Amino acid sequence: MKMHQESSSGSKVAPHSGRRLPLRVGTRGSPLALRQTDMFLAALREICPALGFAPDAFAPEIISTTGDRVTDRPLAEIGGKGLFAKEIHEALLDGRIDFAVHSLKDLETALPDGIILACTMKREDARDALILADGLGPVNDGDIWSSLPKGARVGTSSVRRQAQLLHARPDLQIGLLRGNVRTRLDAARIGTFDATLLALAGLRRLGFEEEVAAAIDPEAMVPAACQGIVGITVRAADSRLAELLAAIENHEAKAVSKAERALLAALDGSCRTPIGGHARLLPDGNLHLTGLTARPDGSFLLKRSEVANAADAARLGAELGASLRRDSPADIFLD
Numbered sequence: 001m002k003m004h005q006e007s008s009s010g011s012k013v014a015p016h017s018g019r020r021l022p023l024r025v026g027t028r029g030s031p032l033a034l035r036q037t038d039m040f041l042a043a044l045r046e047i048c049p050a051l052g053f054a055p056d057a058f059a060p061e062i063i064s065t066t067g068d069r070v071t072d073r074p075l076a077e078i079g080g081k082g083l084f085a086k087e088i089h090e091a092l093l094d095g096r097i098d099f100a101v102h103s104l105k106d107l108e109t110a111l112p113d114g115i116i117l118a119c120t121m122k123r124e125d126a127r128d129a130l131i132l133a134d135g136l137g138p139v140n141d142g143d144i145w146s147s148l149p150k151g152a153r154v155g156t157s158s159v160r161r162q163a164q165l166l167h168a169r170p171d172l173q174i175g176l177l178r179g180n181v182r183t184r185l186d187a188a189r190i191g192t193f194d195a196t197l198l199a200l201a202g203l204r205r206l207g208f209e210e211e212v213a214a215a216i217d218p219e220a221m222v223p224a225a226c227q228g229i230v231g232i233t234v235r236a237a238d239s240r241l242a243e244l245l246a247a248i249e250n251h252e253a254k255a256v257s258k259a260e261r262a263l264l265a266a267l268d269g270s271c272r273t274p275i276g277g278h279a280r281l282l283p284d285g286n287l288h289l290t291g292l293t294a295r296p297d298g299s300f301l302l303k304r305s306e307v308a309n310a311a312d313a314a315r316l317g318a319e320l321g322a323s324l325r326r327d328s329p330a331d332i333f334l335d
């Protein structure tokens, strides 16, 4: 079986894509980003055996982003959207990489000209997970927040998590906690905080699930739009590579991410705006979408859900986003 095609210059070419091997894969350098990239490449090798048998088929390129470099301040203080993607987009557009692997929840809804979202992988799990300091718990499933003592210190840098926590428990003390997954888990373990919240998907992918005290129902803590989904970007002009990547698209992830990203786009919040968005396919094939807006201090919180045919995912997200924006205080969307 031919493992790869030979180009006229004799260099190895990825099948169907017309791109010379190795394919250079852009990724952030965090343990989670590297793990997600490995998982994606394994899926790609499975769908394209010719690439699977070529040992030098892929060359990961680690790209440091602004969001990775600046860790001592809230994201809201260091700039707008795309903090975890701008440098990766630049590498794609100037040809240093051939495609990029992202946590879709960190990818801005409006991509730069010339870049497209080529595929989305099966959603791991959208829920947020509660991590408790030693000695706290167990968690009462009927009232997940009862495991947090009065005035408990909760570490997070997510205004979305902060707003929903304070709306439910105004007595909690929210402290800034940034860094990679292990750093944030350790902050709870060593008692810097009584609790923190992280995406279950990241914890599961890194093998830290046993540190989870509870997975939080999406209606009790609406996740970030596209949380749990890995997305792949490529140059729009690389149509054959885009077609190859689209071949491993997960159709449920595509539908739910289309609704959640349309919601996000319609709300057009800033990085200071607490926004939640969660879509799921119902057994009858319809799409159920929940959207949330709030003030960071939880004093205002609006949550709405709508159901529509999955084929109307983008319209469902756009209409729910417009409805939430119309009925929320205008100032929460400002930078």
Ligand SMILES: NCc1[nH]cc(CCC(=O)O)c1CC(=O)O
Binding pocket: 103, 104, 105, 106, 197, 198, 199, 200, 201, 202, 226, 227, 228, 229, 230
């Ligand atoms: N920038 C943080 C970030 N981006 C993606 C994930 C988790 C993985 C995912 O949502 O797919 C995380 C960690 C967290 O929110 O706890």
